Amino acid sequence: MRRVVITGLGAVTPLGNDVASTWDGLKSGRSGISRLTTFDCSTFPVRIAGQVTGFAGERGLSRAAGFGLAAAREALADAGEGWRAIPPRERGVAFGGTVGRPELDELTELADRLETGELPRQRTGEVRRREQNTGIAAIARAGDCRGPFVSVSTACAGAAHALGEAMRRIQEGDCRLVLAGGFDALTTWLDVLGFALLRALTSEYDDEPARASRPFDARRSGFVLGEGAVVAVLEDAEHAAARGARVHGELLGYGSTLNAYRITDSPPDGGGAAGAMRKALAESGVEASEVDYVAAHGTGTPGNDLSETRAIKAVFGEHAAALSVSSPKSMTGHLTSAAAGVNLVAAVGALREQLVPPTINLEHPDPELDLDYVPGTARRRPVRTACVNAFAFGGANASFVLGAPR
Template sequence: MQSNRQVVVTGFGALTPVGNDRESTWQALLAGKSGIAPITAFDATGLPTTIAGEVKGFDPSALLDRKRERRSARFSQLAVAAAREAVADASLTVGGEGVDAGRVGVVLNNAVAGMDGIERAVDQMHADPRTISPYFVSSVIPNMPACEVAIDLGVRGPVTASALACASGVYALLEARRLILSGEADVVLAGGTDSAITRVMFQGLSNMGALSKRNDEPERASRPFDADRDGFVFGEGAVVCVLESAEHAAARGARAYAEVAGGALTSDAFHVSAPDPSGAGAVSAMRQALERTGTAASDVDYICAHGTSTRINDLTESKAIREVYGNSAYDLLVSSPKSMVGHLIGAAGALSAMVAALAIRDGVVPPTINLDQPGEECDLDYVPHTARKADVRAAAVNAFGFGGQNCVAVLRAV
């Protein structure tokens, strides 16, 4: 069901493997720059995969006082940094003139919570239990990034977190939109964060066969839709968007990047990690997203794809796009930021939403790098190697998570 009210994005903040703010990330993506490199977070010697998409040069002590730094995990620290940038970009002061703190919310999702802190605490438990921080439990639970952002900015409205694996970041925008349209909030900070580059995580994903083993060519390891793709590259990061009703944004003179027109969430009900090869769940999510937003397939100019660089996902996503968009599928531009940053897990969808909004703003679509030879049944225009100028009036964002969770959002020019 459509609403006549508009929800718009007025600010972005980002920390990614290619930049520690919104614009440096965007310019790196347009330039086709890869942020994949050998792991520095821990000694990866002996692991099948020794590369990752890490946020570089982030110093939490420059952001937080010593007490707050010690009590918080990295996924929360990244989220706070991204949220501060987002509200600054939106020229928004929570509790300031025209912005009631009780009418501001946070929807900040993640997929794996504080895995790094858990792994560290297990080591401490074996060595000396007394060294485990009294803030250990509160730092690693999944709602903490949202709560840390609320504490940092003085947000007193609805604050929530959901875990939808790799679909978490896109769903955050849809839930934020729902809070605004229901009248529970005027402004919502929405997005995703994750930081779980740990030895156990990499060993587990390697045992699953999910990760690329192209360790000798890190920058070429993530290759969505390419015939030689061999798995995804694990990454970390945080992206936060400021969403508000169009009326609220106009009343305070804020500029809007794009409208979050709506979307859909479906389930494959198929497997804990593999997508349904028929693509039925993805097809349903894409179709419902278009229907609910009143968007014709021929109106969509760009799809920011899930595009993980795994054999099954890229094939299934391509098939699903063809089924939903029909003949229009071959007129679409489709690209995957994961070719440059890897898979940011809970933050991946939020980054894709930012990419879609900035593509609308600037009239340019970032490339899919490392796409030398399209894989079997991957026959769409994936914008290989080089960014392309395009008049993007409507963009769809695809996100598909473990457990078969499919989330699609539609953004439109305002």
Template sequence: MRRVVITGAGAVTPLGNDAAGTWRGLAAGRSGIGPLTSFDTTGFPVRIGAMVKGFDPATAIPARVGRRHLSRVGQFGVAAAYEAQRSAGLDGPAGAVPPDERGVAMGASVGRPDLRTLLDIGELRASTGRPDAFVPRLPSSTLTDDQNVPLNAMARMFAATGPMIGVSTACSGAGHALGEAFRAIQEGDAQVMLAGGYDSLTTWLDLLGFSLLGALTDRHNDDPTRASRPFDADRSGFVIGEGAAAFVLEDLASARARRAPVLAEVLGYGSSLNAWRITDSPPDGSGAIQAMEGAVAESGLGTGGIDYIVAHGTSTHGNDMSETAAIKKVFGSDAHRLVVSAPKSMAGHLTSASLGLGVLAAIGAIRHSLVPPTINLDHPDRHLDLDYVPHTARRMPVGAALVNAFAFGGSNTSLVIGAYREDS
């Protein structure tokens, strides 16, 4: 079976508009949560979110890609992918890796028309009395809303004519995309895959929908940096966010042949479905247990070989309880030796991109021997008794990390990311 390594990384997140800036934010325990600026939140029960700041597509995306038909979130994804491509040394001629050996796999929400656009169309029809008055706008808006358009842009940018995989499994989207890219390389379908996730659910409809489900915290509108509190006794819901994270996954032989930088190695992938409620995690951690066990088993490390768990850690009551129960079940006596931390305490919930952020945290922890913290863990829940790395990052060697993502709808993914070793 081919070994698969990570040779490039890119990110656009509430903590920074590149991978290095995002890692610095995670390592510093800095919150990227603040007032929502994507719409007027007056009268809404929640007025905060984790938004990308200062992003300029004109400098982040090459002109040859064609930015005209990219949505805002599509721009995040393409920018992260371009950074990953460049950091892997694959932004030059395609000769080093043939186009048919290059592929793209991305997790993202299914594109849908913007409600503001639909309202504008209705007003235009009413004011002109012409049912077809909106027709000239359709080609552009249809392309902008299509989930495949950013993937197509990435494929053209990456000179990729191999596998193209678009995944929409909510919060586990990036996990499935990375896992399927891992499989494609393992099985010889590609030498190199550009993989990750991008998402933005910061519209008024998203906010209202998640608020009505009771999933968002509404207690910290005046103190947003304290809003996301995974594993804390006073947690009251997650914070909606946006962003992208992308990676170049590569067959080790290919990476060695072109002397590519190796950031880490993908060692295992697990996936499962809860067959439980749509919005809740099973209290006993089932589903998550299956995904975690699958990833750890494939890695060949055993539970004793995992040092760090990058938790899904949403700051909802049920998820944090379920994930903790799953960790205890999978790791047994090793559970209290492990360190566990939740990037969502700082970056909010990037939904389809969330596991990508977790992989970035894992790579940083492995390369810098530094585990990012779980901030806002002021009042430990007596039922949650693992080491969640409260408040500040911790210096320690990390040989391998398990990264989790558990989604609405019950889909679960876990990846094991390890330090690259020549002799393994």
């Protein structure tokens, strides 16, 4: 079976519009959460989010797809020119994303038209812009990818599932290169209101946005929405070596499970999450004791953080106490379909610099959460292998094991 390596990375996140600034923000513990500006939130119960700033957008694409295309261009440039030697039919795409939502003024116009009996009309460009696959098709054009096309909609696990499915396509010989990752922008009135009504979002720090996202803290009260995209160039290791490509890391194993528990809650025993990690470790051939860092899903909701902690303990046993575990969401907020991509950037950075990014805002220890969550400040330590987690609404779980370049 073919080995799969990462030869390019691109990112657009609340911490910056490229990988370098995103990683710099993660390792320095800088928060990218601020007052919402994507709509008038003055009457909303939640008024903060992790927002992308200084981004011009892409004509004809949704806000989220624009992030994805920009990140894909950076990833392709980072991979160097040698990838072009792979025939287009052996290049694929695999992405997690969500369908775009209508704006409030569009719904108001629609309601007015319906009251008068006038047939509502939609501009073709607007319908196309909101379609999830439009953005993926634009990314495919950027890399002239004419091979496998994988579009995943598994909410907060989308990017992890996309990376895992891309890995499979290369392992099984369907193609030799895949552009993979996730993009999302749920900083809309509808999404903020919906998650707020579910009581999933914290509403306690609207006046102190940088303190709002508090994974694993005893006073955590919900997550903070974010937006952005992360894209990786996954490549057949043999081809990457032949062309002398720089390798960021190797995808060693992938696991996916379903909780079949509740739509919005993880099972208290962490069963589904533990299953995904076990599968990823089994495929990788890596012993649990050889993992040094877990880039945690770590949302900051009471149930998720407890469930993930129990899952890590169940999988790693006594070695769990020696792990470094941190949540990038403490700085970026929850990028939903792109969330696992930010965790990938954290894991790649940790492998490259032997530096684990912190979990910020962890100020009040929770006696039920007793792992090393790297509170406050990044920590230098040997990192040979990392586990990346992503767990979603609906109970979808995905994990993958990332190793340092051989």
